[in-house]
Amino acid sequence: MPVPISREALAVNGPLMTLRTAVILTLGSITAATTAILTLLAGGSGAQAVLAAGVAFGGAVPALHRLIAAESPEADRG
Numbered sequence: 643m644p645v646p647i648s649r650e651a652l653a654v655n656g657p658l659m660t661l662r663t664a665v666i667l668t669l670g671s672i673t674a675a676t677t678a679i680l681t682l683l684a685g686g687s688g689a690q691a692v693l694a695a696g697v698a699f700g701g702a703v704p705a706l707h708r709l710i711a712a713e714s715p716e717a718d719r720g
Contacts, residue, residue, distance in 0.1 A: 674699035
């Protein structure tokens with residue numbers, strides 16, 4: 643049975659990951675899955691699909707990290 647987390651503990655430790663991190667990893671996973679499926683449909687083996695997915699994930703995550711800004715300077719200008 644899961645142990646409930648108190649608001650005080652969450653305020654002290656913070657969340658496990660930010661929304662930005664979750665979005666970046668989700669989009670990277672979608673990219674990897676799509677690459678694996680396309681590799682299999684193109685006639686590649688399972689091992690080739692896994693390797694292609696790993697390369698796609700490894701390339702997508704840093705690109706998305708740079709593309710999705712951590713903090714927008716225009717947001718403070720109100």
